[in-house]
Amino acid sequence: MSDLDLSDTPDSDFLGFELLLDDEDRKLVERVREFMLTHVEPVINGFWTRAEFPHELVPGLADLGIAGLQYDGPGCPGRSSLLDGMVAMEMARVDASMQTFMGVHGGLAMGSVQLCGSDEQRERWLPAMARMELIGAFGLTEPEVGSGIAGGLATTARREGDEWVLDGEKKWIGNASFADLVVIWARDEADDQVKGFVVEKGAEGMTFDVTQDKIALRVVQNAEIHLAGVRVPEANRLQGASSFEDTAKVLKVTRMGVAWQATGCARGAYEHALRYTLERQQFGQPIAGFQLVQDLLVKMLSNVVASTAMCVRVSQLQDAGLVKDEHASLAKAFTTARMRETVGWAREVLGGNGILLEHHVGRFVADAEAIYSYEGTREINTLIVGRAITGESAFV
Numbered sequence: 498m499s500d501l502d503l504s505d506t507p508d509s510d511f512l513g514f515e516l517l518l519d520d521e522d523r524k525l526v527e528r529v530r531e532f533m534l535t536h537v538e539p540v541i542n543g544f545w546t547r548a549e550f551p552h553e554l555v556p557g558l559a560d561l562g563i564a565g566l567q568y569d570g571p572g573c574p575g576r577s578s579l580l581d582g583m584v585a586m587e588m589a590r591v592d593a594s595m596q597t598f599m600g601v602h603g604g605l606a607m608g609s610v611q612l613c614g615s616d617e618q619r620e621r622w623l624p625a626m627a628r629m630e631l632i633g634a635f636g637l638t639e640p641e642v643g644s645g646i647a648g649g650l651a652t653t654a655r656r657e658g659d660e661w662v663l664d665g666e667k668k669w670i671g672n673a674s675f676a677d678l679v680v681i682w683a684r685d686e687a688d689d690q691v692k693g694f695v696v697e698k699g700a701e702g703m704t705f706d707v708t709q710d711k712i713a714l715r716v717v718q719n720a721e722i723h724l725a726g727v728r729v730p731e732a733n734r735l736q737g738a739s740s741f742e743d744t745a746k747v748l749k750v751t752r753m754g755v756a757w758q759a760t761g762c763a764r765g766a767y768e769h770a771l772r773y774t775l776e777r778q779q780f781g782q783p784i785a786g787f788q789l790v791q792d793l794l795v796k797m798l799s800n801v802v803a804s805t806a807m808c809v810r811v812s813q814l815q816d817a818g819l820v821k822d823e824h825a826s827l828a829k830a831f832t833t834a835r836m837r838e839t840v841g842w843a844r845e846v847l848g849g850n851g852i853l854l855e856h857h858v859g860r861f862v863a864d865a866e867a868i869y870s871y872e873g874t875r876e877i878n879t880l881i882v883g884r885a886i887t888g889e890s891a892f893v
Contacts, residue, residue, distance in 0.1 A: 508771065509590075509764040511798055514805050515583065522580045525563070529584050532557055533591035541592045541716065542854045548715040550598070550675070558599065559629035565607035567750075572624025573611070578750075578815035582757035582808055589761025590768070593864040594716030596758050601671040601717075602626070604751040606633025609680040612746050613693055615736035622678060622695070634676035636667040636722055637744065650691055650741075652724060654683035661694060661729045663702075667722040669871070674705045674720045680735070681724065682744055691744055693735035702727040713867035748872070749825050753811055755872040756828035759836040760804040762868060766843035766861040767797040773847055773856065784846075793842045800835040807831055823885035826878035833869045840865045 507515075507530075515523060536557055544551050558564075562574055563584050569575035588596035607626050610619055610633075625631040642649035652665025663683050673679055679696045696703055708719040737743060771794060774785035784790050811828045814820040840862045844851035852859045869875065877892070884890045 507764075507768070509768050509798070509801050510805070511802050512806070514809050517809065518580060518583065522576070522583075525561075525576075525580065526583055526587055529561055529563065529587045530590075532561060533588055533595070537595055538591050538857075541595070542857070542860065545592075545594065545715045545860055546854065548709075548711065550716055550718050551595075552675075554595070555629060555632075558595075562627075563599065564603040564627050564629050565611065565623065566603065568607060568611040568623070570607075570611045570619045570623040572627040573607070574627070577812075578753065579809065579812040582753060582812045585754050585757040586761035586764065586805070586808070589758040590765040592716070593758060593762050593861070593868060594714045596761065597671060597714055597717045600751060600754045600758065601635055602629070602633045602676075604754050605635035605747060606672075606676075606678065606680055608747045608750055609633075609635060609693055609735060609738075610695070612750070613735040613738040613743050618695075618732075618736065626678070631677040632672060632675065634670055634672040634679045635747075636670045636673065636679055636681040638667060638669050640666050640668045640721065650682065650684045652681065652683040653686050654692055654694065655686045656731075659731050661731065661734060663694060663696070663724045663727040663729060665724050667724070669708070669719050670722055671717050671719050673722050674707050674718050679703070679722065681722075681729075682738075690739055691741040693738035693744065694729045695733045695735065696727060696729055697733070700727050700729070711867075713863045713865070715863075745822070749820070749822055750815070752825040752829050752872050752878075753808070753815060753820075755868065756804075756811070756825070756832045757808050759829070759832040759865075759868050760801065760808055762861055762865055763797070763804060763832075763836040763839035764801050766840040766858050767794070767801055769857050769861075770794065770797065770843035770846040773850070773858075777850075790846060793846050797839045797842050800839045804832040804835050821885070823882045826873065826881040829873060830875045830878035830882065833865075834875060836865050837869055 565573045566576050567578050567581035585596055610622050626633055639651055655662045663681060677698045681694045681696050682691055685692050702725045704723045705720040774790055775783055777784050807828050811824045814824055843858045844862050847856055847858055850856050854860055880891050
């Protein structure tokens with residue numbers, strides 16, 4: 498480790514968690530930070546307003562080499578969960594939508610192939626996905642079932658010779674409308690078990706309706722997927738997915754990405770609020786000198802630091818192979834609740850200006866509402882932790 502001190506980390510990294518990384522990993526975080534601040538922040542409000550995705554930014558993201566960062570499959574970076582989390586936080590610190598895009602592609606879609614695919618499937622798809630030449634989506638949630646998806650999956654798969662026939666509907670699927678590979682989770686009619694299928698772009702019978710009028714993560718292109726007799730070769734069935742427990746392996750990994758994302762969202766809102774208080778003058782002085790403003794800033798910073806600390810520890814457990822579902826669930830439930838508080842206080846510090854996109858905080862406030870609910874609501878994640886600490890299940 499080179500000679501570093503706390504002045505080498507962002508203002509919001511008050512306890513210097515970034516210093517836990519070695520020089521190489523810190524340089525990657527810094528490259529991500531520079532890309533997000535230089536290329537994303539200046540343009541993202543316009544895309545957010547128009548509810549459009551900035552496809553022109555994808556080559557720059559690809560050059561960073563962060564797709565599937567923590568996976569060690571063919572062509573993948575094979576770096577630590579801790580680094581992967583800090584990169585996710587760094588992206589969300591500028592824009593949660595772009596981090597969601599990467600989380601869907603590099604976390605959920607690539608994770609499905611890495612954790613549930615055969616060696617041949619990993620060789621076939623992961624290198625191109627890591628280079629972002631093929632973009633992935635992850636189709637699990639359905640119109641009529643969200644939290645109860647494990648037992649209520651309605652999309653069906655029926656085997657006919659060397660092919661599978663998929664029928665059903667998916668909802669809220671990020672990247673779906675432009676993805677090259679869509680991972681579809683469906684219930685096998687023969688054994689009633691959940692299996693995974695990689696459906697390639699242009700498959701006959703797969704159509705999309707892009708979700709309209711969202712108030713959060715407007716840059717993310719969510720869509721409803723309609724599957725009407727879609728034929729998928731057996732070679733595209735994820736060979737290591739034979740039950741919902743296999744699907745859950747992917748979700749356990751990616752749920753931590755959302756905890757890091759929530760921390761990044763809170764961090765970004767806090768940093769914008771802090772800068773604003775140093776520039777905004779009232780009664781002849783910067784509002785940063787007012788006691789009530791400093792109280793809000795310290796409460797925001799406390800949430801950011803506590804959330805980062807929890808994410809760091811769970812990611813360390815992940816790297817050590819010790820993480821359990823309840824660890825990721827605790828982190829997701831805690832960080833998203835603290836994020837919601839923090840973005841609200843940031844908006845409060847900005848007063849009426851807080852609802853203007855030009856100050857960015859309003860975008861964080863809106864986006865936080867989606868992050869709070871997806872990858873398991875606070876309530877469901879709380880009950881997962883509750884079951885672990887009491888031995889009693891409060892849900893089916």
